[in-house]
Amino acid sequence: MREIKRLREMYLYSLKAKSHGKKVGFVPTMGALHEGHLSLVEEAKRRCDIVVVSIFVNPLQFAPSEDFARYPRNLRRDRQLLKNFGVDVLFLPDAGQLYPPGFKTFVEVESLPKKMCGRTRPTHFRGVTTVVAKLFSLVNPDLAFFGEKDFQQQRIIRQMAADLNLPVEVVALPTVREFDGLAMSSRNAYLNPRERKAAPVLYRALSLAQREVQGGERDVNKILFRLRSLIGSEPLVRLDYLLAVDPETLQEVKQFKGKVLFALAAYIGKTRLIDNVVVG
Numbered sequence: 001m002r003e004i005k006r007l008r009e010m011y012l013y014s015l016k017a018k019s020h021g022k023k024v025g026f027v028p029t030m031g032a033l034h035e036g037h038l039s040l041v042e043e044a045k046r047r048c049d050i051v052v053v054s055i056f057v058n059p060l061q062f063a064p065s066e067d068f069a070r071y072p073r074n075l076r077r078d079r080q081l082l083k084n085f086g087v088d089v090l091f092l093p094d095a096g097q098l099y100p101p102g103f104k105t106f107v108e109v110e111s112l113p114k115k116m117c118g119r120t121r122p123t124h125f126r127g128v129t130t131v132v133a134k135l136f137s138l139v140n141p142d143l144a145f146f147g148e149k150d151f152q153q154q155r156i157i158r159q160m161a162a163d164l165n166l167p168v169e170v171v172a173l174p175t176v177r178e179f180d181g182l183a184m185s186s187r188n189a190y191l192n193p194r195e196r197k198a199a200p201v202l203y204r205a206l207s208l209a210q211r212e213v214q215g216g217e218r219d220v221n222k223i224l225f226r227l228r229s230l231i232g233s234e235p236l237v238r239l240d241y242l243l244a245v246d247p248e249t250l251q252e253v254k255q256f257k258g259k260v261l262f263a264l265a266a267y268i269g270k271t272r273l274i275d276n277v278v279v280g
């Protein structure tokens with residue numbers, strides 16, 4: 001596995017691979033890899049000739065009060081995992097090169113980032129789209145892989161790629177879960193044993209939404225009420241939001257029709273977790 005730190009080297013590597021007719025797959029990450037990331041790598045391996053994985057904890061997507069400094073970092077373990085999975089390039093861009101002094105340009109999608117997580121993290125998605133646009137221009141991938149756990153993120157990135165005519169196919173893959181349903185996330189590492197035991201209530205609630213709809217319930221507010229009561233029965237969990245939205249527009253829906261995204265964010269202790277299911 002080749003390790004690339006310099007931006008120009010990454011750009012030239014990809015250019016050369018593509019000039020030889022290779023299809024480049026890209027998995028952008030912030031490291032602390034888990035099976036969710038590795039499922040993206042596996043799919044990239046299946047569909048592409050060359051797989052590039054980036055690890056970069058992007059300061060731009062964290063507000064000053066958030067967990068940038070303590071975000072889990074374990075490069076030695078991540079490197080070994082990626083090597084074992086047959087990744088071709090580990091791209092470790094240098095923060096100083098990516099955001100040099102005088103950096104002034106941001107990429108911002110309108111409206112979608114204001115909803116859901118954007119209510120409590122108003123600058124988050126601007127940081128995500130800016131770094132992903134920069135990474136796309138350096139790696140120049142044919143396909144880029146994202147997890148559906150960050151449903152809003154992949155929706156916004158898809159919008160950005162379409163609006164900017166970026167020549168990349170954005171692929172979203174299903175959330176990978178722990179044995180008890182908890183969505184895999186690098187932030188699960190923050191949970192203490194009591195919090196970890198409480199956390200699966202989030203997926204239990206989302207599964208209840210699925211069952212309610214299968215059972216014929218069409219009133220979304222009634223479904224949300226039952227989900228809130230279930231989550232409320234777990235004292236360690238504090239909801240940030242629980243919403244039923246259209247998966248395309250992310251607008252809230254009242255009646256069940258077509259597909260509905262049930263999405264939530266919740267604090268368990270100090271840890272903020274997100275999860276969702278698409279029903280219908």
Ligand code: PAF
Pocket residue numbers: 028029030056058061128131132150153
């Ligand atoms: O999902 C993540 O890990 C990050 O938001 C991403 C897409 C790598 C951008 O920093």
